Amino acid sequence: MIWRVSGHCQGRILIPEADVSLTEHHYLGLQSSAQYYCVLTDDSQAQSLWHWANSHHMSITPLGSGSNVVLQARLPGLVVHVKNRGVTLLSETATSVELRVAAGENWHELVMTCVTKGYFGLENLALIPGTVGAAPVQNIGAYGVEVCRHITAVNVLDLASGAPLRLDNGACDFRYRDSIFKSRERGRYLILSVDFVLSKIDQPQVEYPPLVEALTGRSATGRDVLNAVVALRREKLPDPEQQPNVGSFFKNPQVSPDVAASLIQAWPYMPQFPGADTWVKLSAAWLLEHCGWRGRSIGGVMMSAQHALVLVNQSAIDANALLSAVETIVASVEATFGVRLVMEPDVLGTSEATMGSQPSERGTIMATDGNGTVG
Numbered sequence: 001m002i003w004r005v006s007g008h009c010q011g012r013i014l015i016p017e018a019d020v021s022l023t024e025h026h027y028l029g030l031q032s033s034a035q036y037y038c039v040l041t042d043d044s045q046a047q048s049l050w051h052w053a054n055s056h057h058m059s060i061t062p063l064g065s066g067s068n069v070v071l072q073a074r075l076p077g078l079v080v081h082v083k084n085r086g087v088t089l090l091s092e093t094a095t096s097v098e099l100r101v102a103a104g105e106n107w108h109e110l111v112m113t114c115v116t117k118g119y120f121g122l123e124n125l126a127l128i129p130g131t132v133g134a135a136p137v138q139n140i141g142a143y144g145v146e147v148c149r150h151i152t153a154v155n156v157l158d159l160a161s162g163a164p165l166r167l168d169n170g171a172c173d174f175r176y177r178d179s180i181f182k183s184r185e186r187g188r189y190l191i192l193s194v195d196f197v198l199s200k201i202d203q204p205q206v207e208y209p210p211l212v213e214a215l216t217g218r219s220a221t222g223r224d225v226l227n228a229v230v231a232l233r234r235e236k237l238p239d240p241e242q243q244p245n246v247g248s249f250f251k252n253p254q255v256s257p258d259v260a261a262s263l264i265q266a267w268p269y270m271p272q273f274p275g276a277d278t279w280v281k282l283s284a285a286w287l288l289e290h291c292g293w294r295g296r297s298i299g300g301v302m303m304s305a306q307h308a309l310v311l312v313n314q315s316a317i318d319a320n321a322l323l324s325a326v327e328t329i330v331a332s333v334e335a336t337f338g339v340r341l342v343m344e345p346d347v348l349g350t351s352e353a354t355m356g357s358q359p360s361e362r363g364t365i366m367a368t369d370g371n372g373t374v375g
């Protein structure tokens with residue numbers, strides 16, 4: 001992780017490659033390929049990429065580490081693998097810092113580095129796989145903390161206009177596992193960096209029951225919370241290296257109080273969590289377990305025996321196979337409880353092998369000075 005004082009280096013010339021396999025670039029290992037693919041290593045390359053894609057009438061699909069996607073057979077247009085690096089200290093007071101972190105930085109490395117430097121707030125989100133740029137997309141959350149609490153702004157390239165923009169926290173409309181990047185403005189922005197405000201005062205968040213239990217009797221520090229979260233996650237979640245998975249495969253459903261009341265009548269032990277708004281959150285893991293899915297396989301996938309919410313790809317070759325097994329699981333939960341589970345990972349691409357316009361085999365994209373001028 002490179003800490004910068006200010007400024008940024010100029011990127012290299014980008015050469016998109018045609019027909020690149022993405023099978024190694026995402027956690028589920030499904031057969032998939034990009035019509036065009038390139039690796040972005042510096043912000044200054046983003047606008048020239050946009051000009052290239054625009055002139056070839058192609059869409060741009062950003063990809064981080066692939067830990068929260070289901071990739072279909074073909075991703076049309078240009079897949080931009082975001083790997084820019086660097087952390088810049090934007091400002092500092094006696095009690096806080098504001099950092100700008102490049103989208104391609106590794107999330108867990110950032111959490112570790114911040115705690116080591118005495119910048120607190122992200123500890124509960126330790127060991128979540130993925131890149132910093134993807135963190136705002138679904139407003140990553142774990143152990144009682146959502147990342148939006150610490151985001152001041154998200155710096156993007158607007159793929160509709162080619163303009164760089166700074167979206168402040170309010171403009172991102174963060175919600176439970178959701179933001180404008182995942183729903184309302186899905187596909188519109190390429191996130192280049194994220195600005196975080198972190199505290200120099202070590203006041204960990206330990207309200208979440210499993211954390212309270214793990215830290216009983218100790219006056220915990222941020223480092224203790226980080227270590228406890230890492231230990232809990234290692235114990236509870238299947239390792240994606242051994243059992244390909246994308247973490248929680250379904251969101252916890254949110255239902256109206258009326259629906260929640262009728263469910264509790266029929267299922268008195270059903271866990272329910274009234275939210276701050278009018279919705280009541282249900283446990284997707286509990287629903288799946290009650291339908292017998294924990295540890296059960298179908299069509300090459302299995303709902304993990306370790307955690308009922310984690311779908312493990314055992315042998316599904318492509319997204320078609322995986323999604324048809326998923327539909328069977330969703331239908332069985334719906335038939336039992338009348339609640340339709342919604343997937344958490346993003347399904348990207350198309351199952352058709354049909355392609356859009358075909359530029360020459362390899363296109364060359366020059367680095368720009370950030371104002372759209374080709375360098």
Ligand SMILES: Cc1cc2nc3c(=O)[nH]c(=O)nc-3n(C[C@H](O)[C@H](O)[C@H](O)COP(=O)(O)OP(=O)(O)OC[C@H]3O[C@@H](n4cnc5c(N)ncnc54)[C@H](O)[C@@H]3O)c2cc1C
Nearest residue numbers: 064065066067068129130131133134140141191246247346
């Ligand atoms: C074992 C395991 C545990 C997990 N635990 C949690 C958890 O506790 N909490 C949680 O919230 N998530 C969890 N996840 C999900 C996942 O780690 C996060 O969603 C993570 O932020 C995804 O990062 P990524 O770089 O892999 O994104 P990808 O999977 O590459 O992309 C995810 C989405 O973000 C978009 N995207 C990625 N980068 C950019 C960018 N720079 N600009 C614009 N769009 C972009 C992609 O187009 C895609 O739509 C877990 C996953 C695994 C495998």
